Amino acid sequence: MxxxxxxxxxxxxxxxxxxxxxxxxxxxxxxxxxxxxxxSIPKSPTPAFVRKVGGEPLALYLCAKYPDDEMDxxxxxxxxxxxxxxxxxxxxxxxxxxxxxxxxAEGITIRTVRRYRASDREEPRPLPLFPDLPSGNR
Numbered sequence: 001m002x003x004x005x006x007x008x009x010x011x012x013x014x015x016x017x018x019x020x021x022x023x024x025x026x027x028x029x030x031x032x033x034x035x036x037x038x039x040s041i042p043k044s045p046t047p048a049f050v051r052k053v054g055g056e057p058l059a060l061y062l063c064a065k066y067p068d069d070e071m072d073x074x075x076x077x078x079x080x081x082x083x084x085x086x087x088x089x090x091x092x093x094x095x096x097x098x099x100x101x102x103x104x105a106e107g108i109t110i111r112t113v114r115r116y117r118a119s120d121r122e123e124p125r126p127l128p129l130f131p132d133l134p135s136g137n138r
Contacts, residue, residue: 012074018061026058031076043067092116 008019011027019027033054042049044067045059053059062071088106092113095102099113106113 011076014071015074015076017065018058021061022057026055028076029054030058031074034073035075037073039071039073041066041069041071089116089119093119 004019004024007024007028008016011019011031015027015031018030030053034052039053039062041062043063045056045063049063050056050059053062092102092106092108093116097105099110099117102108102113103110
């Protein structure tokens with residue numbers, strides 16, 4: 001129960017309220033499936049709306065709390081996971097150590113280190129289709 005309280009405290013207000021009323025699992029599932037989108041909420045739950053939000057209890061709750069309204073569904077904890085992954089990828093790509101040293105230290109494969117480093121490099125600009133033409137006549 002203490003874990004649930006800590007999780008609820010870390011959630012955006014809309015998800016925290018769903019977690020308190022229904023469950024943490026329902027709130028996290030809602031954020032995982034629909035986070036970052038705008039949701040149109042009907043006055044009463046339709047079968048399509050129940051399927052979209054992932055279950056009747058959540059559909060009933062949303063229709064009672066926000067009837068005939070729109071909601072921007074928060075991403076919740078999943079945005080911080082993306083930020084952590086991006087930071088990890090950048091740290092690996094810019095580390096001065098060898099690929100094998102980084103792989104051992106981070107618990108990943110050498111191939112992953114090489115892939116991160118390759119994706120970090122800037123892509124060369126494509127060659128023009130018609131290099132002989134002046135730039136104003138294209």
